[in-house]
Amino acid sequence: MSLNSLRERLRALGPELLGFAAAGICAYAADLGLFIWLRGPVGLDPLTAKSLSFVAGCSVAYAGNALGTYRRKAAEVPRLRQYAVFFAVNIAGALVQLLCITVSHYGLGFTSQRADTVSGAGIGMALATVLRFWGTRTLVFRTSGRTKGSTAGTEASWTG
Numbered sequence: 001m002s003l004n005s006l007r008e009r010l011r012a013l014g015p016e017l018l019g020f021a022a023a024g025i026c027a028y029a030a031d032l033g034l035f036i037w038l039r040g041p042v043g044l045d046p047l048t049a050k051s052l053s054f055v056a057g058c059s060v061a062y063a064g065n066a067l068g069t070y071r072r073k074a075a076e077v078p079r080l081r082q083y084a085v086f087f088a089v090n091i092a093g094a095l096v097q098l099l100c101i102t103v104s105h106y107g108l109g110f111t112s113q114r115a116d117t118v119s120g121a122g123i124g125m126a127l128a129t130v131l132r133f134w135g136t137r138t139l140v141f142r143t144s145g146r147t148k149g150s151t152a153g154t155e156a157s158w159t160g
Contacts, residue, residue, distance in 0.1 A: 019069030020136065024061060026064055031060075031125075036113075047098060050094070050101060061132075065136060066079070066082070089136060089140060092128075092131055092135065093129070093131050096131060097121075097127075101120040
C-alpha cells in the first residue's frame with residue numbers, strides 16, 4: 001500500500017472517526033464518572049463498579065452512533081438485534097478493561113482508586129476503543145453499500 005493510498009483511506013475515514021470519537025467521548029464521560037462515583041462514595045469493588053459503569057457507557061455509545069455517526073446507514077437488521085451485536089462488541093471491549101484492572105489491582109498490587117481508574121478507564125479504555133471501532137463499523141453498522149439519504153460508498157458522520 002502506497003503512502004498516497006494510505007492518506008486517501010485515512011481521509012475517507014475522517015468523518016466516521018470524528019463521529020465515533022464524539023459518541024465515544026460522551027460514553028467515556030458516562031463510564032468514567034459513574035465508575036469513580038461507584039468506586040469512591042458508593043464503595044463498590046473495582047470490578048463491580050467497572051461492570052456497572054460499562055453498561056451505562058455502552059448505552060450512551062450506541063445511542064450516539066445509531067443517532068449520529070451511522071444515522072444515514074440503512075439498517076439491515078432490526079435495531080434490537082443491532083443493539084445486541086453492539087453490546088456484544090462492547091462486552092469484548094469491557095473484558096479488555098476488566099483484564100487491565102485485574103492485572104493491575106490483583107496481580108501487581110496497585111489497589112488505590114487512582115490506580116484502578118488509570119488501569120480500567122485509561123489503559124484499558126484505549127485498548128478497548130480499537131476493538132470497539134473495528135466491531136462497530138464491521139459488525140454492527142455494516143451495510144451492503146446502501147445508505148439512506150446519501151450516495152453509495154459515502155460514510156455518514158456527525159460532521160455531515
